[in-house]
Amino acid sequence: MQRPLDVVTLGHAIVDVLSPSEDALVESFGLAKGTMTLIDHEDAEKIYSRLGPSTEMSGGSAANTAACLASLGASVEFVGTVRDDTLGTVFCHDIRAAGVRFSRPPRRDGPGTGRCLIMVTPDAEKTMCTSLGIGAHLGSADIDTGVVAGARVLYLEGYLCGLPESDGGVEAAVTAAREAGTLVSLSLSDPLWVELHGDALDSLLDRVDILFANEQEACGITGTTDVHAAVAALGRRCPTVTVTRGPLGSITAAEGEVAEVPAVAVESLRDTTGAGDSYAAGFLDGVVRGADPERCARMGTLAAAEVVSHFGARPLASLSALMEKAGLLS
């Protein structure tokens, strides 16, 4: 018999195409550094043709979080959609090889498996262009409400909000979670996404137990430029709010307390892809283990430090061993 689930993560199944790029190239596409832009197949081809040699690795925000959670020792299932094509095969292989349950069979028709062109500039920042493909299609029929109800935590990437193709899936999952007492957690995902789909994200907030955001996203959704004011405003709506600030660490408001946790020094910052995803994983693993909010934040910070120290969004080292070594599991 399988262990009961700690976390179900719901998101776009994506294979990343990572390419080291100069700032000038990113600018030439008219893209804002550090954001994610949805593009169609044609634009994807145009941009890809101008990128340098690339590396393909499985990605997707909530899928990365699931891979990190598995590395932390949590039992986790990912829910997302792929096609029966090469990239779909790669995605299925990698998520399962990471120790994540992924039970949905690939779709036999519709657009191809989603991919994301990620330009990593010399400052380790990533700029993403995503062609969601079949990954966007996540309806209520795709949600096994029994699985959601049986998990401790449901985690949603914000990228799902504001897209008609996935509204049904989000609604079904959140409803099932709320009815069963499964904690609902959400990441605001991306500053530009908050700008474009702030209303959809905002309409979900009052049903969210644990909210993840970075500084720009938190300020963007609350219409303020002061991160502490943003945390306070979000804290009035969600029981737990944790906001990451890159090298400045994080601020977490929970149970009437505010905890500020410093960043972990990273020897060589290589690629910030997956920083937020891995932070969320570390934090949620703490929640599942019954850690207090400050320790959850420390666990998120340490997980993120591993992921940004190398190329790619998923951990190379065992995150549970890192936590153990740092004394965060005792």
Added chain:
Amino acid sequence: MQRPLDVVTLGHAIVDVLSPSEDALVESFGLAKGTMTLIDHEDAEKIYSRLGPSTEMSGGSAANTAACLASLGASVEFVGTVRDDTLGTVFCHDIRAAGVRFSRPPRRDGPGTGRCLIMVTPDAEKTMCTSLGIGAHLGSADIDTGVVAGARVLYLEGYLCGLPESDGGVEAAVTAAREAGTLVSLSLSDPLWVELHGDALDSLLDRVDILFANEQEACGITGTTDVHAAVAALGRRCPTVTVTRGPLGSITAAEGEVAEVPAVAVESLRDTTGAGDSYAAGFLDGVVRGADPERCARMGTLAAAEVVSHFGARPLASLSALMEKAGLLS
């Protein structure tokens, strides 16, 4: 107008699937570490299903050499075969983005684009299982003899020898090169390949101007266990022979002289995939620049040092800048 070609490289077009693996996993497949084995699609699926999370990057021995040559500033064309599938698109993109000419359109039928499962063990050694797919098909009709005749050097990977599907292509290319005075260079590729296809490789030797081998391959094809004896024997058949010995450096016999060049210290040896391919590129770039054999060997050594210091078989740094800095281009 395009620059005339320095080098044409001919080989299997392959996309690598790189997976960090423990020695026990490699052993469980009954594979000899450090070798390449051809497998069929079914076995590829079986092995892939047991590998951990992987990274996909363009590979192929002679294609890697071409990418390194471009990074060295040489004008280079790669000749090989891909299908019009996802991996074929990746291969075409990466080889062109590396600055290599690749003019052959993808095939519209036949098996899929070749791929190679590469298990990288903690000692940085690689063990490869290749499913050649359409990449094996390289007939005489695939060779533009005018292109070969116009180049300074033709480079062949030994993996092409002994396969009926590529015999025609090899023969057409070598014949065109010999007639035009294009130098013919060959890599023995792999110890196991030498064992299996030694006759086919041997039958080509008397038409080879520059021969590349590692210690095991050189000893294997000459039936000796003494590397110096192997170099001497091969030197009686090929005007230039260069044999690599990993941390022991290389031995080059040319123009009646033997030069031994030490290895370059590598700060952190990560993955030996592409070591021989990049050595060949550095050496050939020296040949094209008119360097003496010892300097050619030094250039090969330095190129290989860059490639083994990171995951993946193609250079991340500019090899011409490395050579410049080391004073090898003056």
